[in-house]
Amino acid sequence: MKKKSASLLHRLIAGLILPALLLGLWHFASSRSATVVPSLGEVWAVLAHPLREPPNLDSPSLFACTAISLARVAIGYALAVFSAVPLGLTVARSDAVRRIVMPLVEFARPICPIAWMPLAIILFGFSSLGSALWGHQAWRHDFLGQIQFAMVAIIWWGAFFPILLASVQGVEQTRTLYLEAALMLRATRRQLFRHVILPSALPSVLTGLRVGLGLAWMVIIAAEIFPGTRSGLGYMITTSHQVAQYEYAFACIILIGVLGFGMNAALRALSLRVGRWQAKER
Amino acid sequence: MGAAITIDNLGKRYSADDGHTVQAISNLSFQCNPGDFLCILGPTGCGKTTLLRLLSGLAKPTEGRILIDRQPLEGIHPKAGYVFQQSALFPWLRALGNVAFALRMQGMSREARNEQARFWLDRVGLAGFERAYPHELSGGMAQRIALARALIVKPSLLLLDEPFGALDERTRHTLQNILLDLWRETRATIVFVTHNVEEAVYLGQRILVMAPPPEKSSEAILIDQPHPRDRLSEEFVASLLQVRKAFEKTLCRGY
Numbered sequence: 191m192k193k194k195s196a197s198l199l200h201r202l203i204a205g206l207i208l209p210a211l212l213l214g215l216w217h218f219a220s221s222r223s224a225t226v227v228p229s230l231g232e233v234w235a236v237l238a239h240p241l242r243e244p245p246n247l248d249s250p251s252l253f254a255c256t257a258i259s260l261a262r263v264a265i266g267y268a269l270a271v272f273s274a275v276p277l278g279l280t281v282a283r284s285d286a287v288r289r290i291v292m293p294l295v296e297f298a299r300p301i302c303p304i305a306w307m308p309l310a311i312i313l314f315g316f317s318s319l320g321s322a323l324w325g326h327q328a329w330r331h332d333f334l335g336q337i338q339f340a341m342v343a344i345i346w347w348g349a350f351f352p353i354l355l356a357s358v359q360g361v362e363q364t365r366t367l368y369l370e371a372a373l374m375l376r377a378t379r380r381q382l383f384r385h386v387i388l389p390s391a392l393p394s395v396l397t398g399l400r401v402g403l404g405l406a407w408m409v410i411i412a413a414e415i416f417p418g419t420r421s422g423l424g425y426m427i428t429t430s431h432q433v434a435q436y437e438y439a440f441a442c443i444i445l446i447g448v449l450g451f452g453m454n455a456a457l458r459a460l461s462l463r464v465g466r467w468q469a470k471e472r
Numbered sequence: 473m474g475a476a477i478t479i480d481n482l483g484k485r486y487s488a489d490d491g492h493t494v495q496a497i498s499n500l501s502f503q504c505n506p507g508d509f510l511c512i513l514g515p516t517g518c519g520k521t522t523l524l525r526l527l528s529g530l531a532k533p534t535e536g537r538i539l540i541d542r543q544p545l546e547g548i549h550p551k552a553g554y555v556f557q558q559s560a561l562f563p564w565l566r567a568l569g570n571v572a573f574a575l576r577m578q579g580m581s582r583e584a585r586n587e588q589a590r591f592w593l594d595r596v597g598l599a600g601f602e603r604a605y606p607h608e609l610s611g612g613m614a615q616r617i618a619l620a621r622a623l624i625v626k627p628s629l630l631l632l633d634e635p636f637g638a639l640d641e642r643t644r645h646t647l648q649n650i651l652l653d654l655w656r657e658t659r660a661t662i663v664f665v666t667h668n669v670e671e672a673v674y675l676g677q678r679i680l681v682m683a684p685p686p687e688k689s690s691e692a693i694l695i696d697q698p699h700p701r702d703r704l705s706e707e708f709v710a711s712l713l714q715v716r717k718a719f720e721k722t723l724c725r726g727y
Binding site for chain 2: 367368370371372373374375376377378381385386389390392466467468
């Protein structure tokens, strides 16, 4: 049973209580030890000028780092979606495929994506979308040159499993009652899949997409800490640490949180729209 | 025109995973003429639902055979409609989409099928509820939509599995009358499963009282009264008593 939803203003105020407390704590800490904890003003100065190249940091601007991190996630995540959803639907519908695929999946699933980073670098080296498309002319296309396949592979790994498992589960949860009802309404096998199994699995698939995107966003930051990277939010955090310019790290962390929040909210709005029927079905 | 049903020595055995078998139906024979309204009455666990599943083709008999219009039943019967015990409406489709579902499967255009679906929604008294989702409807409304959804393909055989079992009495009476009207119009053969004696006597031309195996099911009881029936008339009450006696016998033997 869902309680009566509070007004938007109420929810906004309630949601801002803890962040406000944190800001207060932060302000207090920075006034005590200004060398380690940057002040609110310093961090704000970084966030307010996203296009400015950091003067004493070997890094592109905050905006460029955000764009490159987002691009890496977008490509790795898209690969994960377009591989995990079809595989999940196949696994759920074929016992043979399930018996072949699932043992390996269960074995591979708990392996942290970051654990693959060294192997991914061996496999893909520093090849990137840019170098694949333009070879040694890649320096002309610096942005695409920054999308290293090693990182894309890591993100794919991080997002793949939750999407796969949610898709399998969504199909498996299709109620026999609905399948039989559709059979009695003259649906063919193919139509059963398209008109009963897919729509009934959709809410679960969308949940998987949300979890997967959250993981992809988490993994990219860690992947960008690896040596050889020259851009990205994770890279900016590492370099700011190296030269003790912590305001950049703080700004990045805040931005990561805000963007993750936005991605989750967007996907949730989508799944509420698509799964409107499910919201009150209990 | 309705379908003729012949059931000959029908039996159905289920095997559980542990090798244990359950005899759901044994040695059942009866006939049903085109356009008949047959009620199957019996206590829980006597195989009523199994019988409907066999008649629809969703399940296959282990013994005996089913003839529909003199043809052995193979797979899902192409002219059978089914109304399930619980609401089996697709929760992701609105009322209109649910009713139009079968026509959509046939590849009919959206306008044509929606027009027919609106007609059938109107026939079950739900005009104006096209855009409602199943979870927004009461149990009675949901079963009306289930009825419209089954009838849109003009079935010659309509199978109903305790469709009004979960409804309050007044709603149930309304839906019984709607069903009788639709039966009169479509002349479909109806097989209606219920555990409610009064409902069986109000609706059925013939009532088959089923008993759990190994007991033998009784002969069908004829209720020779025109519709609409008066629940308070003496002959209705007399039939009620007659059927209730047969029904009680199956209960006593079982327990």
